[in-house]
Amino acid sequence: MNAPSNNSEQTQSRKADHIRICLEQDVQFEQISNGLERYRFNHCCLPELNLEDIDISTTFLGKYLAAPLLISSMTGGTEQAAMINQRLAEVAQHHKLAMGVGSQRVAVEKPQLAHTFAMRKYAPDILLFANLGAVQLNYKYGLDECLRIIDILAADALILHINPLQECIQPNGDTNFRGLLDRIYSLCNKLTVPVIAKEVGNGISPGMAEKLLAAGVTAIDVAGAGGTSWAKVESERAENPLQKRLGRTFADWGLPTAECITSIRAIAPDVPLVASGGLRHGLDVAKAIALGADLAGLAMPFLQAAVESEAALYDLVNVLIAEITTVLFCTGNPTLNNLQNSKSLQRIQ
DSSP: OOOOSSOHHHHHHHHHHHHHHHHHSOOBOSSOOOSGGGEEEOOOSOOOOOGGGOBOOEEETTEEESSSEEEOOOOOSSHHHHHHHHHHHHHHHHHTOEEEOOOOHHHHHOGGGGGGTOOTTTOTTSOEEEEEEGGGGGTTOOHHHHHHHHHHHTOSEEEEEEOHHHHHHSTTOOOOOTTHHHHHHHHHHHOSSOEEEEESSSOOOHHHHHHHHHTTOOEEEOOOBSSBOHHHHHHHHOSSHHHHHHHHHTTTOSOBHHHHHHHHHHHOTTSOEEEESSOOSHHHHHHHHHHTOSEEEEOHHHHHHHHHOHHHHHHHHHHHHHHHHHHHHHHTOSBHHHHHHSSOEEEOO
16 A cells, blocks of 8 residues: 655645635636536416525435535645634534535644544534545555544544545645545445545546445535636646646546536435535525535635635525525425426526
8 A cells, every 4th residue: 555645744735725726816617617507497486485484404414404505625734724614614503504624634644733623612513524535545544544534523424535636736646546446345334424425626427426336435425527626726736847737738627517416316316415516606506406416515605705704604604595595486496305306497508
């Protein structure tokens, strides 16, 4: 098995770079969208509903959520990240949303940074996800390390993020993905919490979803193309011209989020499914739910708001909830389940 390629200082520095670049540089997809603009809701001019009676609550992995929103995995490992995560955890607790933290590898390498991920004290009863790169299972990480990062959060589930393109472009990236399905299978059989397989913005195909589910993964987060391009992010961090060029060449690589949702739902009707990748407002969320997702994850909007202020973060959630509620009202659907089983969403392209 390979040894870790980066020390903890490099990992910590990378996390700080990621926040800075995402906030300061244009690292969004340009040629590929999330695909949700190809769909339009049919307006219902007489919904026969009271807006106050609209219910956007749901359950995911057996836990109640007041809205179908996941604050997607973003950060940890620095003091700025600790502040961001605390604000996110507090708003998630207030509104009963789900939340994931960024990759906790740095907390294993440098235990004194575990507090930057340890958000359970701020969010005692929300759905909270631990997070590790799946490829680390090929770099001396196993059950013990996964249990450790789950314990840091008292997490309800473990996200294994899968990021081959990012690792190709990242300086000193971990690029040995050989045999990972077998390692994921072994891990899933030993853990007592569910495992969620998640891409990082390039999407999961239905064929890969089938293999991951066969390996014991409980849920899929498609994390499709159309939002933040991690190829672009790593190109900004690149230490040599080759890496910069790779990042630019593959800036728009991936499967659009909408395609991932519909194709995976077609082959796995019952899998807990998260839609993320370029979702920016409640209308995107509602479309993703109508297409078959159970939960919608947003990262960039939450990051921007959390860095701005606590008030901005609460304002964002209030707007998202109002947007989702308005979609249900104006399509004549009192609940998310009604929305999913209606024919309110039509493909227009």
